[in-house]
Amino acid sequence: MAQGEAVTAYLDSLPPTARERVELIRARVHATAPGLGEKISYGILTFTLDGRTVCYTAGYARHVAVYPLPDVSGDPDLAERMAPYVSGRGTLKFPHGAALPLDLVGDVAAAHLARLRGAGTA
Template sequence: MAAAKTVDDYLAALPEEVRPVLQEVRRTLHAAVPGAGETISYGIPALTSGGRAVVHFAGWKHHISVYPVPDTAGDAALEAELTPYRAGRGTLKFPLNHPVPLPLLARVAARLLEQRTHRPEDPD
């Protein structure tokens, strides 16, 4: 399979059972990151703000992944909600055999945007 050049191309190449879930994830993340742009970064879709990647998302055969995990320092409630989905230091993994917690994904994206906006310039 050739590398996707657009998010729509990426979604079109997904298996039928994964595509609608990832489309809903895409809509949810866009609602949480107003005015976001889209790009393919590291071979997967990413939302951008101010030309900088905010959140990446990907569809796999059995799960959806969201990258990176926001800093949850000072927010024990958010950390508790994210803990069951952590799959490595910077990855959240949501199995497709359970409903994807879209409100949680919206909070993750909003938190990442806030952290990205208030962080000094750094290379992507």
């Protein structure tokens, strides 16, 4: 199955609320970094830059998630904004029924892009 078909199949498999919210996250990540690629990795939607993973998003019955947490050691403001959503060791979890912090999602994607660019990827 081609990657585009795999992404469509993944989105089609999500419950309606999860799909709507994953699509909002997807749009914000692409607005933050036009030209990113997409694929399915680990069974979830993966955003890529030059073949390297930027971040992941997934939809579930009760929440949507963004993985992994970016390194925020130099950005206490971003760390503070992420704190209410941190779940486990590397997940931002956004429950359905609560506002989706799309500005935060964009900033998380931007932090991952900065990491990749700092590594000489872009």
